[in-house]
Amino acid sequence: MVGTGNGNLIEENLVTGNTNGIYLSANSRNTVVRQNTIVGNPAIQVGNSLPLSQAADILNLAPSGANTFDRNTCVTAVNAPCPGASETSGWRRPPG
Numbered sequence: 571m572v573g574t575g576n577g578n579l580i581e582e583n584l585v586t587g588n589t590n591g592i593y594l595s596a597n598s599r600n601t602v603v604r605q606n607t608i609v610g611n612p613a614i615q616v617g618n619s620l621p622l623s624q625a626a627d628i629l630n631l632a633p634s635g636a637n638t639f640d641r642n643t644c645v646t647a648v649n650a651p652c653p654g655a656s657e658t659s660g661w662r663r664p665p666g
Contacts, residue, residue: 576600586610591627591644594637601637603628608644628652 578601585591591611592603608627627644630637634649644652 578602579604581605583607585627588612589625590629592629594628594630594632596631596633598630598632599636601632602640603637603642603650604640606642606644608642611646624648 576599580592581604583606585608588611591608594601611627612625626646626648628647628650630649639650645654
């Protein structure tokens with residue numbers, strides 16, 4: 571998913587298996603990214619074969635505060651909050 575404009579809403583999507591999950595360009599402003607599940611971007615095969623590539627579940631190149639991120643689940647992010655999938659899934663390791 572790519573957000574290069576202004577005033578976009580990216581909401582309630584499952585994004586997986588891409589070079590970048592959600593990509594916001596440096597010129598993106600007032601975009602709301604809300605309640606998405608963004609994991610496996612890039613796919614493990616890409617990450618292993620191209621370890622120096624810059625890729626993430628959320629890649630936000632816009633200045634801090636230019637866009638809004640709310641209740642997304644992801645594993646990797648640049649310039650965006652990213653609670654891990656295991657932190658938000660409700661799964662807990664049994665005691666002992």
